[in-house]
Amino acid sequence: MKKIMSLLLVGIMMLSLVACGKDGGKNGGELNVGVFYYTYSDTYISSVRTALDSALTEAGIKFQNYDGNSNQTTQNEQIDTAIAQGTNLLIVNIVTSGSVDASQAIVDKASAAGIPVIFFNRAVESDEDEGKVLGSYDKCAFVGTDAPEAGHMQGKMVGQYVVDNFDAIDLNGDGKISYAMFMGQLGNVEAIYRTQYGVEDADAVITAAGKPALEYFDASNTDKYQVDQDGNWSATAANNYMTTNLSQYNESAGNMIELVICNNDGMAEGVISALNDKGYNLGDGSCTTIPVFGVDATDAAKQLIADGKMTGTIKQDAEGMANGIAYLAKNIQSGKELMADTDSFNISEKVSNKIYIPYATYTGE
Numbered sequence: 115m116k117k118i119m120s121l122l123l124v125g126i127m128m129l130s131l132v133a134c135g136k137d138g139g140k141n142g143g144e145l146n147v148g149v150f151y152y153t154y155s156d157t158y159i160s161s162v163r164t165a166l167d168s169a170l171t172e173a174g175i176k177f178q179n180y181d182g183n184s185n186q187t188t189q190n191e192q193i194d195t196a197i198a199q200g201t202n203l204l205i206v207n208i209v210t211s212g213s214v215d216a217s218q219a220i221v222d223k224a225s226a227a228g229i230p231v232i233f234f235n236r237a238v239e240s241d242e243d244e245g246k247v248l249g250s251y252d253k254c255a256f257v258g259t260d261a262p263e264a265g266h267m268q269g270k271m272v273g274q275y276v277v278d279n280f281d282a283i284d285l286n287g288d289g290k291i292s293y294a295m296f297m298g299q300l301g302n303v304e305a306i307y308r309t310q311y312g313v314e315d316a317d318a319v320i321t322a323a324g325k326p327a328l329e330y331f332d333a334s335n336t337d338k339y340q341v342d343q344d345g346n347w348s349a350t351a352a353n354n355y356m357t358t359n360l361s362q363y364n365e366s367a368g369n370m371i372e373l374v375i376c377n378n379d380g381m382a383e384g385v386i387s388a389l390n391d392k393g394y395n396l397g398d399g400s401c402t403t404i405p406v407f408g409v410d411a412t413d414a415a416k417q418l419i420a421d422g423k424m425t426g427t428i429k430q431d432a433e434g435m436a437n438g439i440a441y442l443a444k445n446i447q448s449g450k451e452l453m454a455d456t457d458s459f460n461i462s463e464k465v466s467n468k469i470y471i472p473y474a475t476y477t478g479e
Contacts (some may be wrong), residue, residue: 123230126413129401132248146197146268148178149205152187152236154181156347157380158410159207159428162235165436167203173444177205184346186210193220196225203446204231205439211302216276225251230452234435234440236260237303245465255452255467257438262410263473264428266308269315271374271426271475272407276316277323283405286368289319292331295339296385298347298377305347308377308409309339317377331363347377352384360392365402374406379415379427382408386423398421411476419478426477434471 126355148164151159163179170177178196182189186209193204204224210216217238224231230253238256239247248254275451276283295313298305317327330338342351363369372414377384385406387394395403403422408415413427418424440457445454453467462468 128135145175145203145443146201147203148180148181148193149207150182150192150196151175151207152182152189152209152211153184153346155184157412157414158378158432159235161410161412161432162207162436166439169436169440170443173440173447175440175443175447176194181424182207182209184209184344186191186216188221188224189303193223197223197229200275202227202229203443204229205337205443206231206233208233208236208238208446211304212238212240214239214243218250221247221251221254224253228327229253230255230446231401232257232439232452234439237261240303248465248467253452255442255469256465257469257471259304259430259444259473260437260462260470261303262307262311264304264430265309265311266315267306267411267428267473267475268312268375268407269317270319270475271428272312272373272405273316274322274404275407275425276320276328276373277325279405280325283372285365285370285372287403290326290329292363292369292374293328293373293375294356294371294385296333296352296355296374296381297339297341297380298374299345300341302345304321305341305377312352312375312377312407313338328373329361331369342381347380349380349384349387352376352381353388354384356385356388357391360388364392370404372404374404376406376408379408379410381414382406382415382419382424382427386418393421411474415478416478419476426475431471431474438471 151163165341180192189209206220208217223232232255234257248256253309295309297309313328321327340347340355359371363371374385376385386395393401397455407425410432411427415424415427442452445452460470460472462470
């Protein structure tokens, strides 16, 4: 009888351990985290990965990183495999940003497994569908940014710079500033707002000062932007575009591009490289510098600003984002609700499980 009771107790303990592992770390079970990045090649995302690796390691949380390589099908398969292997918390930088279908599919996978999911950085739904996905599962949250904020801040920074330096920027003296805009990805919420407000808010500042609004350099391009067709926000795409642009739009032709606005710092790097090849933005005072603006405040961009080759950027706080994600992971680790004790964070007024990490202007000063 004692032998039977002992076996029963062992069985109960085994079931308890399995249950603890399945509930995402509650009641003392080990937390096994899968972190899914849309691509490792994105400079800003690499900064987040470095910071998040450090934060999770410091918290004693076991994790594995996955590179989606800009392919949603690949990411979905990685998530399926991770869940099958015992992952009990998903941290997802979704590939197809702003797609309810793509994000809901991932939420459904998490819900079916009974495990939490934290989305970060890339929007999981459009403004029109705000709360639809995030409100569909009580173990779901988002850590990111208020998408329009970067565009508004960049636009105001650009506008003020133009007002303060109008004559120096106006290389051909025609009383107008010719600009180029580089967009990271079609359909991406952050890219849409940065493209829109980076110009609209700049124009508001410029026209309020009695100057004419910015004028897109290529009148035949009604979109008034050039987009990375691969959706990778890459330096290579921007470099290729800018190199081609400069072959037709230059000082010799009297129609030089006089200002450049980029959706991210990677594209700004590509633009500056193209300008360097033509003898601009060398940072040594020997040549003309075309104002170039980005978003992210990557280490590379900060160095370009310090070197006098880039004008300004908007800081997207990689460490702050990583710490926000890690905070939620530690809630699960200690058996709390996902959004427990988050009053000190900037929470969306519309969606209670959406945490915003604030942007900041960076000009190196």
